[in-house]
Amino acid sequence: xxxxxxxxxxxxxxxxxxxxxxxxxxxxxxxxxxxxxxxxxxxxxxxxxxxxxxxxxxxxxxxxxxxxxxxxxxxxxxxxxxxxxxxxxxxxxxxxxxxxxxxxxxxxxx
Amino acid sequence: xxxxxxxxxxxxxxxxxxxxxxxxxxxxxxxxxxxxxxxxxxxxxxxxxxxxxxxxxxxxxxxxxxxxxxxxxxxxxxxxxxxxxxxxxxxxxxxxxxxxxxxxxxxxxxxxxx
Numbered sequence: 001x002x003x004x005x006x007x008x009x010x011x012x013x014x015x016x017x018x019x020x021x022x023x024x025x026x027x028x029x030x031x032x033x034x035x036x037x038x039x040x041x042x043x044x045x046x047x048x049x050x051x052x053x054x055x056x057x058x059x060x061x062x063x064x065x066x067x068x069x070x071x072x073x074x075x076x077x078x079x080x081x082x083x084x085x086x087x088x089x090x091x092x093x094x095x096x097x098x099x100x101x102x103x104x105x106x107x108x109x110x
Numbered sequence: 111x112x113x114x115x116x117x118x119x120x121x122x123x124x125x126x127x128x129x130x131x132x133x134x135x136x137x138x139x140x141x142x143x144x145x146x147x148x149x150x151x152x153x154x155x156x157x158x159x160x161x162x163x164x165x166x167x168x169x170x171x172x173x174x175x176x177x178x179x180x181x182x183x184x185x186x187x188x189x190x191x192x193x194x195x196x197x198x199x200x201x202x203x204x205x206x207x208x209x210x211x212x213x214x215x216x217x218x219x220x221x222x223x224x
Contacts, residue, residue, distance in 0.1 A: 030210045042114075042200060042215040043153065050210070088152055092210050097143075097166065100152035 005101055006089060012107040019076045021104040023089030026070065030092045034063060034074050037086045037103075046074070046087075079108045113137050114216035116201050122222045125191060131219045133184040133201030139214075141165075141207040142184040144176060145200040147218070153200055159184060160207040191223045 007022045023032065031050045035043040047063045049056050049072065055064045062075040076083055086105050090098040114135045123129045133142065141160050145153035158166035159178040167176075173195075175187040184201055198218045205211040 033212065035215075040198070040218075040220070042217040043202075045212050045214065048210075048212055090213075095208055097155055097158060097207070098213060100154075103150075103152055105150075 006087070006104045008104060009102065010105045010107070012109060013079055015079060015081055015108055015110050017079055019079050019083070019106055019108070021074045021087050021106070022071060023073070023091075023101055024069075024071045025089075025091045025101075027093055029067075030094050032065060032072050032092065033090045033098070034061075034072075035088045035090060035100075037088065039085070043088065076106075079106075081108050081110050084108045114201055114203055114214050116199075116216035116219050118219060119217065120220045120222075122224060123188065123191065124224055125193070127191075128187070128189045130188065131186040131199055131201075131221070133186075133216060134182055135203040135214070136182055137203065137214065138181075139203035139205055140181060141204045142178065143202040143204075143213065144184070144186050145202060145215075147198045147200055157186075158207060165207060188221070191221075193223050196222045 005024050013019050033048045034046040037043045047058050049063050049065045060077045065072045084107050086103045088103045089101045092098050117132045143158050144156040146156050147153045155168050156170045157176040162178045173190050177185040200218045201216045202213045204213045
């Protein structure tokens with residue numbers, strides 16, 4: 001399967017701490033995207049990183065991509081209770097539709 | 111705020127009913143998608159329309175029937191569903207298929223089959 005695999009499956013942290021989630025995949029990608037999903041809601045796009053990029057930032061989010069290790073990480077700094085959600089990576093394999101990983105459930109405790 | 115609008119937000123239907131889920135986007139996107147999502151699982155692709163033509167059908171049972179009346183609208187017709195079809199159904203769109211563009215999702219329609 002080309003599906004990305006997130007790690008950890010679940011993560012609980014205190015407000016103000018940083019949260020790091022990882023995504024690994026098996027075959028070459030065109031790009032990789034991270035999405036957030038609040039409970040029972042639709043998915044919200046966070047960041048797209050292309051295969052020739054190594055790092056991207058957006059506000060408190062930092063995404064890295066290591067194509068040699070076929071992995072990506074999402075770092076959320078200074079987490080807030082509102083960051084509580086499921087986070088999915090989605091990998092774009094050339095000529096195929098996005099494949100979502102199983103997700104990481106993040107709980108930020110006040 | 112999402113620019114992909116789905117209706118209804120919640121739907122309860124019996125196994126003999128016929129109902130439809132509707133999706134609309136006005137971003138000029140030419141690819142539209144239906145995903146199915148069960149609790150604590152990632153979205154699973156069901157159908158893709160590209161330029162109003164069915165591009166991908168991921169071996170979805172025929173009790174689900176997609177329709178793309180025009181470039182802005184996407185429907186999912188439901189008939190003779192089973193309780194295991196209860197899930198969150200997500201519509202999404204992107205500028206084009208296979209282009210590596212961002213996929214924008216609607217808020218979803220919660221379907222319960224009784």
